[in-house]
Amino acid sequence: MQNRNGLLKIKNLVKHFDISGGLLDQLAIEKGRIVRRRTTVKAVNDVSLSIMPRETLGVVGESGCGKSTLARAVLGLYPPNSGEIYYQNKRIDNLTPHKMLPYRKKMQMIFQDPYASLNPRMTVKKTLEEPVFFHNKSITATQVKEKVAEVMQQVGVDPQWADRYPHEFSGGQRQRISIARALTVDPEFIVADEPVSALDVSIQAQILNLLMEAQEKRGLTYMLITHDLSIVQHISTSVAVMYLGKICELAPTKELFESPRHPYTQALLSAVPEIGRKKTEHVKLKGEVPTPINLPSGCVFHGRCLYVNDRCIDEPPRLIRLDSGTQVACHGVEDGRL
Amino acid sequence: MSHLLEVKDLEVKFALRFGELTAIDGVSFTLDKRDRLGIVGESGAGKSVTGFAIINLLSKPGYISAGKILFEGQELNRLPEEEMRKIRGNRISMIFQDPMMTLNPVLTISTQMVETVLAHQDVSKADALDIALEKLKKVYIPSPEKRLSQYPHECSGGMRQRIVVAIALLTNPSLIIADEPSTALDVTIQAEIMDLLLELCETGDMGLILITHDLAVVSQVTEKVAVMYAGKIVETGSTEAVIHYPKHPYTQGLIKALPGSLQPGSRLNQIPGMMPTLTDIPRGCAFHPRCTISDTVCQMEVPALISVGDHDRMIACHMVGKTIP
Ligand SMILES: Nc1ncnc2c1ncn2[C@@H]1O[C@H](COP(=O)(O)OP(=O)(O)O)[C@@H](O)[C@H]1O
Ligand SMILES: Nc1ncnc2c1ncn2[C@@H]1O[C@H](COP(=O)(O)OP(=O)(O)O)[C@@H](O)[C@H]1O
Ligand code: SF4
Ligand SMILES: [Mg+2]
Ligand SMILES: [Mg+2]
Numbered sequence: 001m002q003n004r005n006g007l008l009k010i011k012n013l014v015k016h017f018d019i020s021g022g023l024l025d026q027l028a029i030e031k032g033r034i035v036r037r038r039t040t041v042k043a044v045n046d047v048s049l050s051i052m053p054r055e056t057l058g059v060v061g062e063s064g065c066g067k068s069t070l071a072r073a074v075l076g077l078y079p080p081n082s083g084e085i086y087y088q089n090k091r092i093d094n095l096t097p098h099k100m101l102p103y104r105k106k107m108q109m110i111f112q113d114p115y116a117s118l119n120p121r122m123t124v125k126k127t128l129e130e131p132v133f134f135h136n137k138s139i140t141a142t143q144v145k146e147k148v149a150e151v152m153q154q155v156g157v158d159p160q161w162a163d164r165y166p167h168e169f170s171g172g173q174r175q176r177i178s179i180a181r182a183l184t185v186d187p188e189f190i191v192a193d194e195p196v197s198a199l200d201v202s203i204q205a206q207i208l209n210l211l212m213e214a215q216e217k218r219g220l221t222y223m224l225i226t227h228d229l230s231i232v233q234h235i236s237t238s239v240a241v242m243y244l245g246k247i248c249e250l251a252p253t254k255e256l257f258e259s260p261r262h263p264y265t266q267a268l269l270s271a272v273p274e275i276g277r278k279k280t281e282h283v284k285l286k287g288e289v290p291t292p293i294n295l296p297s298g299c300v301f302h303g304r305c306l307y308v309n310d311r312c313i314d315e316p317p318r319l320i321r322l323d324s325g326t327q328v329a330c331h332g333v334e335d336g337r338l
Numbered sequence: 339m340s341h342l343l344e345v346k347d348l349e350v351k352f353a354l355r356f357g358e359l360t361a362i363d364g365v366s367f368t369l370d371k372r373d374r375l376g377i378v379g380e381s382g383a384g385k386s387v388t389g390f391a392i393i394n395l396l397s398k399p400g401y402i403s404a405g406k407i408l409f410e411g412q413e414l415n416r417l418p419e420e421e422m423r424k425i426r427g428n429r430i431s432m433i434f435q436d437p438m439m440t441l442n443p444v445l446t447i448s449t450q451m452v453e454t455v456l457a458h459q460d461v462s463k464a465d466a467l468d469i470a471l472e473k474l475k476k477v478y479i480p481s482p483e484k485r486l487s488q489y490p491h492e493c494s495g496g497m498r499q500r501i502v503v504a505i506a507l508l509t510n511p512s513l514i515i516a517d518e519p520s521t522a523l524d525v526t527i528q529a530e531i532m533d534l535l536l537e538l539c540e541t542g543d544m545g546l547i548l549i550t551h552d553l554a555v556v557s558q559v560t561e562k563v564a565v566m567y568a569g570k571i572v573e574t575g576s577t578e579a580v581i582h583y584p585k586h587p588y589t590q591g592l593i594k595a596l597p598g599s600l601q602p603g604s605r606l607n608q609i610p611g612m613m614p615t616l617t618d619i620p621r622g623c624a625f626h627p628r629c630t631i632s633d634t635v636c637q638m639e640v641p642a643l644i645s646v647g648d649h650d651r652m653i654a655c656h657m658v659g660k661t662i663p
Contacts, residue, residue: 062524170612200380200551202609205595209606227525234597234606253602271529273554275598276581279536282529287480288494 006050006086007221008074008189013083015044015066015073042292043069045245045300046083048319051189056215056222058236058253060229060268062289066245067225071191074223075107076100087189105135108182112194114174118166124177125162128152128184135185147184155180155210172203176210183214191223196231208235229272233257241265244292244300247319251326261328263305263338299331307332340411342545343369343392343513348405350384350391352616359616361387361400363569366643371512374539374546376556376577379566380592382613385549388566389515392547393426394419410512428458431506435518437498440505441490447474447501448486451508458509473504477534496527503534510542517549532559553593557581562650565589568614568624571643575651585646585653587629623656631657 020026020038028037044066051057059067072078074085076092085093092103111117118127128148132139139147149159155176157169166174175195182190192211196204212235214220226232232239232253239256241249241264249262260266267283285304290296296303302312309331317329332338350362362384369375377385390396392407394414407414410429414422426432434440442450451470452463461469467486474482477500490498499519506514516535520528536559539546548560556563557577564574565586573586584590593599594607611628614620620627626636635656643654 062526172612200613201553201592201595202380203612205597205606205608206610208597209608212603212605229525230596230598234600234602267526271526273529273532273552273558275554275557275593275596276578277557279532279558282526282533284530285526288496 005052007053007055007088008223009050009084009086009089010070010074011048011084011086013044013047013070013073013085014081015069015078016081017041017043039293042295043245044073044080045295047242047245047247049240049247049250051221051223052237053188053221054215054219055238056224056236058232058239059223059225059242060227060232060239061242062227062268064289064292065242066292067242068193069245070242071109071193071223071225075109075191076103077109101135105185106187107189107191108185108187110175110178110182110190110192110195112197114171114178115166117178118174118181120166123163123165124152124157124169127166127177128162128181131181132184148180151180151184154183154214156206170203172199172206175199175203175207179207179210179214183218186218187220189221189223191225193225194227195224197226197228204231211235229269241268244289244295246300247327247329248301249326249328250319251324251328255324255326259324259326261322261326261333261338262301262330263307263332264301299329305332307338309337311335341368341408342371342373342410343547344406344408345388345392346406346408348388348391348407349403350387350396350400351403352399353401354399358403360403360619361569361616362391364405364643365564365566365569365571366405367564367571367574369513369545369547371543371545372539373562374536374548374560376560376563377547377549377566378551378553378556378563378592380551380613382568382615383566384569385551385566386517389432389517389547389549391415392515393430393432394422395426424458427454428509429511430513430515431509431511433499433502433506433514433516433519435521437495437502438490440502441498443490445489446486447488447490447493451486451505454505454508469508470504473507474501476507476538477501477504479504496523496530499523499527499531500534503531503538507538511544513545513547514538515547515549518551519548520555521550521552528555535559553581553596554598565592568619569616570624570654571652572625572654573652574643575648579648579651585651585658586655587631587657588625591628623654633657 018040026036028035061067073080080093084091087103129144132144132147152159157176196207224236236253238252240247243264249265260269267285270282287304298314299312299317302308311331317331319327319329320334321327346366348362348365352359352361365388379385391402402415452466455466455469471482474485479485479500520531550556560577563577563580564571567588573589584593591609597606609628622638623636623641626632641654641656643652645652646658
């Protein structure tokens with residue numbers, strides 16, 4: 001997995017949030033004594049993966065499983081608690097802001113809600129020009145203009161609309177603009193966090209086509225976060241399935257959809273409604289997702305798993321690689337029970 | 339023959355300062371006991387407004403400007419609010435995308451459920467509590483007795499929506515209108531809610547109107563479907579026929595735009611442009627600027643929803659039979 005050629009590599013990444021609040025909120029009485037208690041959300045727990053150049057890694061999992069936190073940590077927006085991040089074999093998680101600058105140009109992000117990520121008081125032109133100037137101080141005004149017009153054309157936003165503000169555009173157009181903003185600085189790697197989740201089906205197709213075209217033309221590498229498995233199946237080369245901040249399965253896309261190995265992946269895939277198919281039986285999981293504040297012992301999935309045994313309760317499973325290329329963290333698979 | 343619900347030439351307008359906007363423009367459909375009808379379309383199509391119009395709950399500038407809503411023999415659109423209240427939340431229950439539209443955050447589950455029962459049924463408080471418990475069991479809530487004493491915020495999103503379904507069942511309604519009931523939920527929970535609705539319709543005597551933008555959900559749960567675009571039904575028929583052999587160019591486009599059916603990595607079929615807003619609904623067929631087979635007649639005349647071939651299939655498109663197979 002720790003492939004030498006990976007464009008981006010993550011090693012044992014951990015990101016926890018301290019949500020204890022002020023000192024007074026932290027105090028509690030325990031057996032007659034005052035104790036100070038901290039509360040941490042264990043959003044990302046020991047995640048390792050690598051993304052090959054020009055690949056699209058899909059990251060899936062249900063809300064709260066840590067997808068967005070992973071994305072932000074990768075881009076240096078959240079400092080990790082531990083673990084390492086490498087970009088082209090250079091470690092980037094411990095760089096000073098100044099040293100990080102070139103990577104901030106190479107690595108861009110697209111968010112679910114373009115309205116929140118675009119400055120409402122900035123025209124489209126300003127929004128798109130700003131990052132170009134920022135990352136290339138020697139560029140002339142004419143060059144910037146040309147660059148911006150070219151990218152607007154590419155994403156299908158009429159350059160004549162450059163003087164308008166975000167609110168004057170539809171949701172689909174705004175997402176095109178935020179894609180344009182990511183592309184103006186000629187990045188290599190783009191993290192897209194639920195880029196089409198807020199859009200209608202017909203507009204979704206437009207944006208996904210745009211992302212696929214840009215990848216083709218520019219040789220981009222994507223980390224695509226989504227809860228929509230049909231999108232992942234369509235545009236990813238490999239897929240990481242997350243549950244409670246951990247990767248439970250990581251596999252080439254075809255492999256994952258044809259023979260999911262982790263019990264959670266199996267349940268997830270069976271629940272996806274398919275168009276034109278009557279409701280079929282889906283795997284019913286026990287209980288509900290626990291909070292990431294108190295992680296379960298052993299396998300984080302054990303409380304809901306249909307195949308749990310004592311080892312699962314005691315010992316966290318390692319991510320092991322199978323002959324098929326699938327990596328899976330499950331004792332059942334490792335022990336040959338599943 | 340009388341239907342459970344008959345919506346006839348429904349028209350809804352919004353009276354705004356600069357004039358009136360037509361949000362629903364001549365929508366008609368019927369629903370019988372045990373029928374499950376899906377209303378699908380992209381946002382702004384008029385799905386929710388249709389749902390609210392049926393239960394006479396349009397928010398302020400909106401009003402029913404024409405048409406009829408017949409439910410169990412009563413003309414709902416003419417009922418005084420007082421009478422309507424006996425039907426809404428009683429004979430017709432609603433489930434919304436956000437469970438907190440139904441749940442009161444400051445009341446326990448049991449208080450809310452008991453109040454709902456007492457508002458519509460002449461029973462003792464103890465009996466009302468029994469009914470509440472029975473319905474919680476019916477929607478498979480684990481340890482229902484414990485849930486009763488909890489507040490909504492103590493429950494997960496999926497659990498809340500399950501409780502909303504239980505509340506919808508309290509009065510043994512003959513119709514449930516569910517507006518995007520699982521859209522905000524994760525797929526495993528969504529599947530559970532859909533299982534539940536399906537089971538309840540199959541074992542009970544209820545009709546279901548399922549409003550959603552998700553064609554896959556519709557094809558799993560409903561047997562009839564109406565596809566809406568810009569305030570009109572553009573295609574309707576049996577769900578299976580519409581999904582497998584869509585005839586209206588918009589329905590065809592919607593289904594083809596889904597990634598599922600194509601070779602991975604291939605270009606998706608996109609419908610150009612976007613749904614018009616109410617202020618600039620195109621003349622003629624509202625879909626014509628986005629349509630790949632439109633002709634001059636499409637720009638001039640509004641196509642009527644007419645029967646084609648198979649018994650209950652109807653389509654509003656001038657080009658049907660000309661270029662559409
Ligand atoms: N800034 C933050 N502060 C505290 N908790 C957070 C923060 N961001 C995310 N979390 C928590 O971390 C967990 C993972 O969240 P997130 O990464 O957003 O999940 P996803 O994107 O998969 O839905 C959740 O429990 C969430 O509430
Ligand atoms: N209170 C309102 N005032 C003005 N227009 C409204 C109001 N409510 C809904 N609309 C408009 O009516 C149309 C249909 O809305 P809606 O039924 O909510 O669509 P859907 O549920 O299909 O997404 C939309 O164009 C919407 O903007
Ligand atoms: S490790 Fe055990 S509990 Fe976890 S998924 Fe595998 S079988 Fe289930
Ligand atoms: Mg997220
Ligand atoms: Mg709606």
